Amino acid sequence: MIYDVIICFETHVELKTQTKLFCDCKVAYDAPANSRICPVCTGQPGALPVLNKKAVEFAIRAGLALNCTINHKSRFARKNYFYPDLPKGYQISQYELPFCENGFLEITSDDGNSKKVGIKRIHLEEDAGKLVHSSESLDESDYSLVDYNRSSVPLLEIVCDHDQNPLRSVREARAYLEKMRQTLRYIGISDCMLEKGQFRNDVNVSIRPKGEKTFGNRAEIKNMSSFRFITEALEYEIKRQTEILDAGGCIDQETRLFDESVKTTFPMRSKENAPDYRYFPDPDLVEVEIDREFISLVEKEIPELPEQKLKRIMEQFNIPKGDAIILTKDKAVSDFFGACAPLCDDKRRLSNWIIKELFRLLNNSSAKIEDCTVSPENFSHLINLIARGEITEGIARAVLEEMFQTGKKPESIIDGKGLRPLSDxxxxxxxxxxxxxxxxxxxxxxxxxxxxxxxxxxxxxxxxxxxxxxxxxxxxxxxxxxxxxx
Ligand SMILES: [Zn+2]
The missing domain is CATH 1.10.10.410 (Arc Repressor Mutant, subunit A)
Known part of the structure; x- marks a missing residue:
């Protein structure tokens, strides 16, 4: 039988605030264990949370970039569950009245058209601490350590809408994740580093016979960072559900985990499957009121988004689409191009030299463009020298390599090494x-x-x-x- 696939994400994004969500502790990724904690984020009796305004601003920035309605009233709730990395015995999250609702993210769908994938809600919550199990440490004895540095780091949860153009294939799912990560990085609210757990996803997947209107039972696969593993987990899960339905069976609504080594999903233990979180409004935190003035202030902070930038680069500078996609994929790259463009007459040559030559040097040294020693001014100058025929491309390559190593100006390298072309x-x-x-x-x-x-x-x-x-x-x-x- 032929089935429709429906995929929905719950994306957790760690926000790039200086301090945690409800206390003054610094957010730090490489600090020694339990060196960034206080009575509030470790849940000591009597300690009271105070909301970080910057985190609210970031949540609203995400909401606006993802075309959401911003609620003028918002509320925090306690999500009760017990786990050793959660010292209070509850997580401060949101249930009713999240900050943002009913938005969409535009992706390219399987048929090549643009598709507005529905986003049901965006809410703010605190992250939990981190358990370090003895198998991950050098000592073989059986114990676990807990590090509360991550406890109460602001986390944004972005939830897909099942009813509004949900994702229909693994390819669309991948496009959604990439576009989401790109957008959040553009608006500067998170670095979304996958390996640091700053962009984690739970994914729901269900299938139903083609043409049917009711949703099938869905399986939720928890807590995945790597895009490759998410793709593999979805492929496995769609195949597993198809085989069960084809054999006349039923899909259990359950939470599963993905085992990366054998590339299969398996059910979590049943007692973890149906949690009752007993949400209730957090009595320590007042309702948050967000006025229009604050929203318009946040709106001004939103830079040009990838989609707009892509169109502008193609139209204004006559850059082919494939190249424009590469130039806008990462905000730092598009900022570099944007800084060079007004200084260069030949934009096509500029684009080619970023994509071919500068990327090659960056890749070879595993460096990022934002840490690159070649300034946009010096890079543009080099491009202009080539465009005016003052140096050959071959010499320009050697000059760029030295600029990359030393940060020197192209002129001083050319003169210092006697690289001026012989033309007399x-x-x-x-x-x-x-x-x-x-x-x-x-x-x-x-x-x-x-x-x-x-x-x-x-x-x-x-x-x-x-x-x-x-x-x-x-x-x-x-x-x-x-x-x-x-
Ligand atoms: Zn703290």
């Missing part, structure tokens, strides 16, 4: 004489009107001058010497 007859003449003497047959052919070996002759001059000869000047010179016109 005094330096080119003797080299050309030598090449012509060594290749008399070729010279005869050209004199007789066969211009094909011209490039060969120029190539020989380039080789002898170690790439420094100005090819156009060489060509002119050959024409003069042989008294021919091309």
């Amino acid at each position: 007859i005094r330096s080119l003449g003797p080299i050309l004489d030598e090449v012509m003497a060594e290749n008399q047959k070729v010279v005869e052919k050209i004199s007789a009107g066969d211009t094909k070996p011209m490039d060969f002759l120029i190539g020989q001059v380039m080789r002898k001058s170690k790439g420094k000869a100005d090819a156009r000047k060489v060509k002119e010179l050959v024409q003069q010497r042989l008294e021919i016109s091309l």
